[in-house]
Amino acid sequence: MRLSRYFLPVLKEDPAEAEIVSHRLMLRAGMIQQLAAGIYNWLPLGFRVLKKVEQIVREEMDRAGALEILMPTIQPADLWRESGRYDDYGKEMLRVRDRHDREMLYGPTNEENVTDIFRRHVRSYRQLPLNLYHIQWKFRDEVRPRFGVMRGREFLMKDAYSFDYDYAGAKRSYENMFVAYLRTFRRMGLTAIPMQAESGPIGGNMSHEFQILASTGESQVYYDAAFEELDLGSGEIDVEQLTNLYAATDEKHDPARCPVPPERLRTGRGIEVGHIFYFGTKYSKPMGATVTGPDGREVPVEMGSYGIGVSRLVGALIEAFHDERGIVWPEAVAPFRVGLVNLRPDEAECSRLADDLYAKLRAAGVETLYDDTEERAGSKFATMDLIGLPWQLVVGPRGARVGLVELRSRATAERQELSPESALARLTG
Numbered sequence: 562m563r564l565s566r567y568f569l570p571v572l573k574e575d576p577a578e579a580e581i582v583s584h585r586l587m588l589r590a591g592m593i594q595q596l597a598a599g600i601y602n603w604l605p606l607g608f609r610v611l612k613k614v615e616q617i618v619r620e621e622m623d624r625a626g627a628l629e630i631l632m633p634t635i636q637p638a639d640l641w642r643e644s645g646r647y648d649d650y651g652k653e654m655l656r657v658r659d660r661h662d663r664e665m666l667y668g669p670t671n672e673e674n675v676t677d678i679f680r681r682h683v684r685s686y687r688q689l690p691l692n693l694y695h696i697q698w699k700f701r702d703e704v705r706p707r708f709g710v711m712r713g714r715e716f717l718m719k720d721a722y723s724f725d726y727d728y729a730g731a732k733r734s735y736e737n738m739f740v741a742y743l744r745t746f747r748r749m750g751l752t753a754i755p756m757q758a759e760s761g762p763i764g765g766n767m768s769h770e771f772q773i774l775a776s777t778g779e780s781q782v783y784y785d786a787a788f789e790e791l792d793l794g795s796g797e798i799d800v801e802q803l804t805n806l807y808a809a810t811d812e813k814h815d816p817a818r819c820p821v822p823p824e825r826l827r828t829g830r831g832i833e834v835g836h837i838f839y840f841g842t843k844y845s846k847p848m849g850a851t852v853t854g855p856d857g858r859e860v861p862v863e864m865g866s867y868g869i870g871v872s873r874l875v876g877a878l879i880e881a882f883h884d885e886r887g888i889v890w891p892e893a894v895a896p897f898r899v900g901l902v903n904l905r906p907d908e909a910e911c912s913r914l915a916d917d918l919y920a921k922l923r924a925a926g927v928e929t930l931y932d933d934t935e936e937r938a939g940s941k942f943a944t945m946d947l948i949g950l951p952w953q954l955v956v957g958p959r960g961a962r963v964g965l966v967e968l969r970s971r972a973t974a975e976r977q978e979l980s981p982e983s984a985l986a987r988l989t990g
């Protein structure tokens with residue numbers, strides 16, 4: 562993509578309304594723009610990251626055997642009356658009426674919707690286990706939307722729903738998602754700690770929130786120092802070991818009952834990027850979603866739900882990966898892999914080399930943002946550092962004459978002068 566043809570409205574000044582670094586950088590890098598409180602436009606650069614995050618989430622859900630569907634954003638109120646949640650949900654739910662005066666709502670989540678799909682088609686335990694998911698916009702009229710996309714009112718969520726015949730099956734489905742979540746966050750370069758979470762009135766101990774440690778996080782978290790020694794970033798995932806280690810958010814943490822001795826208890830702030838939840842027959846019972854078992858008896862199906870905040874993750878990633886000059890994207894979610902900088906588009910030699918590199922990078926399928934604009938060099942570098950592409954390939958007039966370009970790593974700031982061929986080999990290899 563040529564920057565001269567792109568839409569990248571970067572801001573030179575820090576926007577006054579942004580309290581945390583990810584919000585500030587997303588606005589400054591022209592990734593998002595606020596339309597109303599907690600409601601954002603995703604501009605080209607931000608949208609590319611959102612899509613990358615979404616795709617990683619999708620691939621790991623698919624790998625875990627979940628099936629992608631798409632449920633609507635608008636749902637009928639009557640469906641939510643069946644579970645009793647239409648009245649329980651309160652003001653967070655955006656309620657609307659259609660032209661026939663029928664009550665509708667903009668979905669804050671989809672348990673009722675997916676249970677309705679299930680009950681219309683599934684009859685036998687032989688059709689289980691089943692896990693259906695979608696990646697869809699949600700609306701929750703949060704009391705305090707803030708921190709940009711981290712706590713929005715409209716936000717993109719991946720929500721999966723598992724259906725099993727019995728508790729043992731539901732537990733397997735839960736653990737399957739537990740592993741898929743760690744793999745998902747790991748692929749983005751994030752270490753998310755699974756923490757015991759409030760499991761609500763249904764009880765049982767199967768509810769975990771996945772928290773990324775960050776000083777700007779909204780949750781107060783407590784965890785065993787053993788997590789720091791574990792390599793959550795790679796290696797085998799041992800669900801048993803991880804669920805046995807103590808980690809909890811302040812909603813669940815009880816100092817009097819905490820099993821971790823004080824010298825081993827760590828505390829900090831966390832960003833909740835995912836939440837998994839076993840809730841048994843909470844929806845299947847009132848909504849009549851049943852299956853016939855091997856003994857011929859009909860039982861309500863055992864369910865769980867599994868959410869990931871896809872749009873929140875974009876902010877959380879920036880909280881985890883930035884420095885004083887801007888964003889430092891991990892390769893897996895970077896909007897472009899390479900920023901190709903032509904320092905002198907007015908010089909024929911320099912432009913010929915930069916154009917040629919651009920053509921070759923494109924041909925090799927390397928996602929490249931090509932700065933072919935007339936801006937000053939200083940401003941070009943500042944923009945590249947701000948938007949945080951993993952690699953910067955710099956073509957200047959002096960180098961062009963002797964056949965050298967400069968390859969810079971955004972993360973390590975390491976610079977190397979190379980022949981154009983070697984630089985290409987590094988970026989395409």
Ligand code: ATP
Nearest residue numbers: 710711712713716718833834835836868869870873
């Ligand atoms: P929170 O405790 O942050 O309000 P929640 O417990 O209400 O979240 P869930 O219903 O578990 O959220 O939703 C699944 C995921 O969706 C959360 O883990 C979070 O990553 C994301 N999410 C929830 N609310 C928002 C929001 N207002 N803006 C952006 N992402 C959100």
Ligand code: MG
Nearest residue numbers: 770833835836
């Ligand atoms: Mg939650």
